[in-house]
Amino acid sequence: MSKIPVYFMPGLAASPAIFERIALPEAEFEVVLLEWEIPLDHESLEAYAKRISRRIVHPDPVLIGVSFGGILVQEISKFVAARKVIIISSVKCNTEFPRRFKVAKATKAYKLIPMDLLINVEKLAKFSFGSKINQRLKLYEKFLSVRDKRYLEWAVENVILWERCEADPNVIHIHGDADEVFPIKYISNPIVVKGGTHIMILNKYKWLNENLPKIIKA
Template structure:
C-alpha cells in the first residue's frame, strides 16, 4: 500500500521545527516540511505560492498549514490537485479576521509595523527581564521563529492583511483553539475547537493532534472518530 504524502507549512516567521512533536505512522504517511523563502521585490502571494509549489514532489498530497501557513496551503490547493487541506490556528477567509486586522488593512498600518526592531526588542528583553515565563517564551521564540528578515516580515504581514481568498476551496478541515488570541474563536466558523488551546496549539496540543490527525487525513467523515 502506498503511503499518503503529507506536506506541512509553518506559520509566519516559523521554521518547520514547530512540527517536531507531530508524529504520524510511518507505515501510512510520508511527511515533508515546507519552509519560507525570501520574498522577491513586490512579489504577489500567487507568485510566491508558485515557488513553494515547486517543492511539492507528489501528486494529490495532503497539505497542513499553521496560521499564515494555513493561508499558503489554501492558495496552493487552488493551483494543484490535492487530497485534503488541514489548517491549524488559521482562517478560511477574511471574514474570520478580528477587528484589529480589518482596521490595519483599512488604514494600511502594515506599512508602519516596526519589523526591523523585532530582534532588538528580543535582545533588550533578555537583558532586563528576569521573569521565568518570559524567558521561556523567548527561548521558544529563538528556537521556532527564526525567519526574521525585515523584507520577509514586512511582506508576510502585508499579505496576511490583504488576503481576499478569491475562489475559496471547499472541504477544509480547520482546527482551532478556543483561547487563540490572534484569531479569536468568536470570528471562526465551522472548525474543530480544542478547549483552552491557544495559537500555538501545534506545539502544546501535539498529543491530541497525533491521535486525531490520521482520521482527519484519511476519512471523509471523521467527527465521530475524534477524541
C-alpha cells in the first residue's frame, strides 16, 4: 500500500519546527514540511502560492496549513490537485476575519505595525508584559524562522487583504474554541477542539495526533 503524502505549511513567519509534536503513523503517511520563502518584489499571494506549489512533487497530496499557512494552502490548491485541504487555526474566507482585521483593512493600520520590533523578539522580551505573554514570546523566539522585514510586511498585508469572500465547502477546518486571533464566533462549520488556542498545533498535539489520521482518511 502506498503512503499518503501529507504536506504541512507553518503559520506566518514560523518554522516547520512547529510541527515537531505532530506524529502521523509512518506506515501510512509520508510527511513533507514546507517552509516560507522570501516573496519577490510586488509578488501577489496567488503568484507566491504558484511558486511554492512547485515544491509539491507527489500526486494527490493532502495539504495542511496553520494560520496564514492555512490561507496559503487554499491558494496552492488552485495549482495542485489535492486529495484534501485541511486548515488549522485559520480562516476559509475573509468573512471569517474578526472585526479588527476589517478595521485594519479599511484604515490601512496594518502598515503601522513596527516590523523591526517583531523581528527582534529578544528586544521585545526585555519589556515585562507578565508571565503569560513572556512565555508566548519565548515560543515565538523558538519558532520564528523568517526574520525578514520585507517578508513580514508582505505576509501581514496579504492576510489583511485576502480577497476570498466565499468559503470552499471542501476545505476541512479544525479550530480551537479559545482561538484569540480568529475567534470561533466568526468561523463557520469547523471541527472544534475544546480549549484550543491559536497555538494549539503545539499544545493540543495529542488531539491532532489522534484525529488527523482519521480526518485524512475519511
